[in-house]
Amino acid sequence: GAVVSQHPSRVICKSGTSVKIECRSLDFQATTMFWYRQFPKKSLMLMATSNEGSKATYEQGVEKDKFLINHASLTLSTLTVTSAHPEDSSFYICSARVPSGTGELFFGEGSRLTVL
Amino acid sequence: RKEVEQDPGPFNVPEGATVAFNCTYSNSASQSFFWYRQDCRKEPKLLMSVYSSGNEDGRFTAQLNRASQYISLLIRDSKLSDSATYLCVVRNSNYQLIWGAGTKLIIKP
Numbered sequence: 046g047a048v049v050s051q052h053p054s055r056v057i058c059k060s061g062t063s064v065k066i067e068c069r070s071l072d073f074q075a076t077t078m079f080w081y082r083q084f085p086k087k088s089l090m091l092m093a094t095s096n097e098g099s100k101a102t103y104e105q106g107v108e109k110d111k112f113l114i115n116h117a118s119l120t121l122s123t124l125t126v127t128s129a130h131p132e133d134s135s136f137y138i139c140s141a142r143v144p145s146g147t148g149e150l151f152f153g154e155g156s157r158l159t160v161l
Numbered sequence: 162r163k164e165v166e167q168d169p170g171p172f173n174v175p176e177g178a179t180v181a182f183n184c185t186y187s188n189s190a191s192q193s194f195f196w197y198r199q200d201c202r203k204e205p206k207l208l209m210s211v212y213s214s215g216n217e218d219g220r221f222t223a224q225l226n227r228a229s230q231y232i233s234l235l236i237r238d239s240k241l242s243d244s245a246t247y248l249c250v251v252r253n254s255n256y257q258l259i260w261g262a263g264t265k266l267i268i269k270p
Binding site: 079081089090091138140150152153154155 | 203204205206248258259
């Protein structure tokens with residue numbers, strides 16, 4: 046089946062630094078990718094929809110200047126957490142939509158961000 | 162009211178028992194329905210889609226009631242390996258997935 050890979054799987058950074066997380070579709074081209082955030086014991090929260098070649102669509106309450114999303118190619122979307130703070134520590138997951146058929150979503154492995 | 166609501170957990174169930182998960186959704190225009198399984202903060206994996214006629218996959222049975230906006234998942238003859246968090250997921254017309262908070266299942270020997 047389709048594979049989506051995220052990198053890094055785990056990152057620890059100091060407060061104030063920026064962190065980039067990559068999401069790649071390995072065997073299909075994804076015009077649309079989604080970024081989610083998961084707090085402990087909470088459901089996945091959709092942060093934004095990333096569209097190849099255009100600006101991302103952010104959900105209400107998500108700061109677009111803080112969570113920069115770039116979808117420069119059909120196989121890569123990046124999420125950059127700018128000026129990270131401890132409250133940004135979370136589990137970030139991406140998904141990519143298969144463009145044909147049922148438009149099934151495949152998920153990356155997730156990236157655990159810890160901001161000290 | 163949350164868009165997707167699930168039973169609060171955790172469920173502690175002896176091995177071999179049958180366990181049922183319930184889920185309700187608020188948007189009557191929702192198009193597709195799924196159950197995902199998530200292990201220990203790993204990425205969620207699709208367990209099964211839920212069809213209007215109900216569907217079964219081995220020990221797992223999913224049901225959908227559009228009139229009541231209700232989805233269920235039944236696990237028969239539960240195994241230790243079934244221990245995980247089960248997430249009810251609803252897809253809207255924009256292909257966005259709306260996630261329930263999940264119900265943690267603990268199977269005890």
